[in-house]
Amino acid sequence: MNITINIPQFFNIDGKSGKNFNYLYPLSNGDNTDSRLFILCDGESGSSKGDAATLVTKGFHEYFTEKRPPKNNTVGQLYMNDALRYVERIVREYVQSNPKERGMRSTVALMYFNEDDSITIAWVGNSRIYHVRGNQILTKTQDHTVNAYQNGTKVVVPRAISGIEPAYLSLSIVKDIRPGDYFLMCSEGVVETLDDRNIRYLLSQGDGNEAKNQAIATKIKELCRTHSYKGCGMFLIQIDSTAEGSLANMSAASTQTTAVTDTSIDTGPIRRKGSAFKKPSISKTSRNAILMTLMILLFAAIAFAYKFQQSKPEVVFEQQMIRAQELIEKGSYEEAIAVYTSSLKLELEDTSVFSEVRAKIRQTEEQQMVSIADKLYKDGNLLKARDEYKRVLNVHPESDYSSKKLQSIEDYLLKEKTRLVVEADSLMQVNGFEEARNSLFEALYFAQEDTQLLYRINNTYRALKEDTIDMALAIGTAIQIGTAPPVVEEENEDLYTDVEETPMEEIEVKPRPRMPKPVIVEPLPENSDDSIITHREYKELLSAAKIALDKGDLELSVAKYKAALEYNETEGVVNQIAEINKKLKSKAKYNGLMEQADAAFQSKKYKEAQQLYQEALEVKKDDGYAAQRIEIAKNMIEQSQADDAFKRLITDADKAFSSNNFATARELYQRALSNASDPAAINAKIAKCNQKISEMQADISKKRLRKGEKLCETTNYNSECYYHLRDNNLLYSVNPQILYQLGKHFEGKDTNRAKECYNIAAGKGSSQASDRLKQLK
Numbered sequence: 037m038n039i040t041i042n043i044p045q046f047f048n049i050d051g052k053s054g055k056n057f058n059y060l061y062p063l064s065n066g067d068n069t070d071s072r073l074f075i076l077c078d079g080e081s082g083s084s085k086g087d088a089a090t091l092v093t094k095g096f097h098e099y100f101t102e103k104r105p106p107k108n109n110t111v112g113q114l115y116m117n118d119a120l121r122y123v124e125r126i127v128r129e130y131v132q133s134n135p136k137e138r139g140m141r142s143t144v145a146l147m148y149f150n151e152d153d154s155i156t157i158a159w160v161g162n163s164r165i166y167h168v169r170g171n172q173i174l175t176k177t178q179d180h181t182v183n184a185y186q187n188g189t190k191v192v193v194p195r196a197i198s199g200i201e202p203a204y205l206s207l208s209i210v211k212d213i214r215p216g217d218y219f220l221m222c223s224e225g226v227v228e229t230l231d232d233r234n235i236r237y238l239l240s241q242g243d244g245n246e247a248k249n250q251a252i253a254t255k256i257k258e259l260c261r262t263h264s265y266k267g268c269g270m271f272l273i274q275i276d277s278t279a280e281g282s283l284a285n286m287s288a289a290s291t292q293t294t295a296v297t298d299t300s301i302d303t304g305p306i307r308r309k310g311s312a313f314k315k316p317s318i319s320k321t322s323r324n325a326i327l328m329t330l331m332i333l334l335f336a337a338i339a340f341a342y343k344f345q346q347s348k349p350e351v352v353f354e355q356q357m358i359r360a361q362e363l364i365e366k367g368s369y370e371e372a373i374a375v376y377t378s379s380l381k382l383e384l385e386d387t388s389v390f391s392e393v394r395a396k397i398r399q400t401e402e403q404q405m406v407s408i409a410d411k412l413y414k415d416g417n418l419l420k421a422r423d424e425y426k427r428v429l430n431v432h433p434e435s436d437y438s439s440k441k442l443q444s445i446e447d448y449l450l451k452e453k454t455r456l457v458v459e460a461d462s463l464m465q466v467n468g469f470e471e472a473r474n475s476l477f478e479a480l481y482f483a484q485e486d487t488q489l490l491y492r493i494n495n496t497y498r499a500l501k502e503d504t505i506d507m508a509l510a511i512g513t514a515i516q517i518g519t520a521p522p523v524v525e526e527e528n529e530d531l532y533t534d535v536e537e538t539p540m541e542e543i544e545v546k547p548r549p550r551m552p553k554p555v556i557v558e559p560l561p562e563n564s565d566d567s568i569i570t571h572r573e574y575k576e577l578l579s580a581a582k583i584a585l586d587k588g589d590l591e592l593s594v595a596k597y598k599a600a601l602e603y604n605e606t607e608g609v610v611n612q613i614a615e616i617n618k619k620l621k622s623k624a625k626y627n628g629l630m631e632q633a634d635a636a637f638q639s640k641k642y643k644e645a646q647q648l649y650q651e652a653l654e655v656k657k658d659d660g661y662a663a664q665r666i667e668i669a670k671n672m673i674e675q676s677q678a679d680d681a682f683k684r685l686i687t688d689a690d691k692a693f694s695s696n697n698f699a700t701a702r703e704l705y706q707r708a709l710s711n712a713s714d715p716a717a718i719n720a721k722i723a724k725c726n727q728k729i730s731e732m733q734a735d736i737s738k739k740r741l742r743k744g745e746k747l748c749e750t751t752n753y754n755s756e757c758y759y760h761l762r763d764n765n766l767l768y769s770v771n772p773q774i775l776y777q778l779g780k781h782f783e784g785k786d787t788n789r790a791k792e793c794y795n796i797a798a799g800k801g802s803s804q805a806s807d808r809l810k811q812l813k
Contacts, residue, residue: 037151039279040275045252045272046269047257048268049261051264056266058225060078073147074221074273075144076163076269077090077144078143079142082653088127092144095123096120105124109150109152110149110209113207116158116207118220127198130199131721140198143223144159144161150209152207158208158623161179162194162224167219168217173236176207178206180204216283219275220273223268225265225267226260229260238255238256249274257710353384356713372400376393402431402432406423409427419481457480460472460492476496491606496769534793573603574604598613626652629651631661633649633652642669649665649669650662685705689701693782701725702722703724741769744760748761748770753780754776757774758789763797790808791803791813795809
């Protein structure tokens, strides 16, 4: 194999989520330039099952190195399929032994340098491999996706190795490989951070220098740390040399070529002395034929240019935007979303428009949900419409339209409930108990959690000397007879122009049936007071308590409810007071924790502050401030730890450098580079280590060479001399005269050895060796 690579650059870091399920091979911090196998796996993020990436990586490595090392010059599809089945078996056996891990999944991207100087790349899922030359992406693996269902909703997820369902692997063999080419292997987190334009720009700056490659990798790492929610893993591998030459030689040759000018090439027509050019004669028929041909070619060129223009990603993108809008206007929301989604796969120069497309997808999804709620609203099914608008707000809390619709329905239902209760009170005063009961059941249809309505309904049963009922039966009866009348709104602002509002008077209202005879159930405890509570003061206190509760004034709300108990001691009011008292205790606990947490944060006791904010968040789960402070404290802790680790690494590296342990010093400086505020200074120290290592290696080589030459003199250039030089890689370094003497020694004993020595000596300029080599041939 003639391909060599520069020192691979790699990293594996957490995203903003604080989780990272990636796994890379090789993991060594050494140069890895001898490795022929590179693997990157991305476990399923968002779950506790990240060990899948570890299992898959180790499985492929075991298959390549131990189970069945490649024997052919090229690793192909059959070999990779067998390797995939082997890895799936490992994962399946692990899941069977650990049932809690069922559902673990991992993608994989793999590169293998073949004996025939090609590279096999294979992948499952959306971990990618790019082949980049200059500022052009020559190859990019295509993501594998499958449809799945989560909570009843169809979603698109990456294909992955799970050990449960068989996975399918794609493979490509790259043969067009040149010095300077980059291969970028990356996980989903890197793909989401960098688009093709970013990758082309960054890698086009590479010049084969290790420091430049480190700078490129560091820049990608910084971008991932800043922008990616998921964990990010990456290998950056640059080709140093192939069978055709090296990166350094090609660069030099390119420079030399551009500097040479061939002055022997004429730029004009050759004229013979004494001769002149004659204007050719063309017949009219020929001229017409030529013109016709040119016209046809012109029309063909125009047609081709138009077709080419129409096939450009930017043009396709504009056409898809128009098509999606047309589908929305027709109410075909699912198709519109599919068109928008497909546009995100186009390779545009300016990918900033994709954020607008994602916003359009969210807006279309919202329109689709709103259209369902609006239809229920127009049909007069207000309770189901209310539930649908709530569902819209759960997914799109910023939807002002749905919020207004929901508030309109809630206000109307409350208004209707109040009217029916007043109507029932009036009927009770004139002993119209059965009619009052009907009105109360209709009121319960609008407020099915109101226990006070059940109390009033059972008072009508007592007045009629009938058995009382429980809440379940009361709600069932209310649903049978309840139908919402049309809502009359003063204002109606539509968020979407394609949603028409049906006039309230056109909504069909079903007639209310007569109340059926309820089933007799076990009676409620008798109440000594059979009268209906009609005290104005009692109602005003309950209303004031509810208003205070809605405004968050818990202390005032409790006081009003307690005052209401003086008029009527009901279980509902007592329970409400108990609930508010719980909230008051939680509020006091929350305020105390937040006060302590803020004090700890101000004192830079970030771990203590983080714990206190977390406890406060458990008390008040929707508190955005506490969640924000937790994240800030976490970042401060990580930064402090990173600073401490950086200082320790620099101290240890400086000590190793002072002790002439330059390889250890270089490794420590490289580890410190990712957290360095001044990368240039650290890179300078790394360069100094490389210089010292090179000097030591050169000195060692000189000493070995002198020792070998001295041994040859003392052994009179015999076989012992030869094997010593060969085993220490000195055959190409010694004086050609020594090689000539060794060749003479092997003549008649080992002709191949003699030719080898003469051949090397001849290559180093020995004419004697060249002559002897010709004679032996």
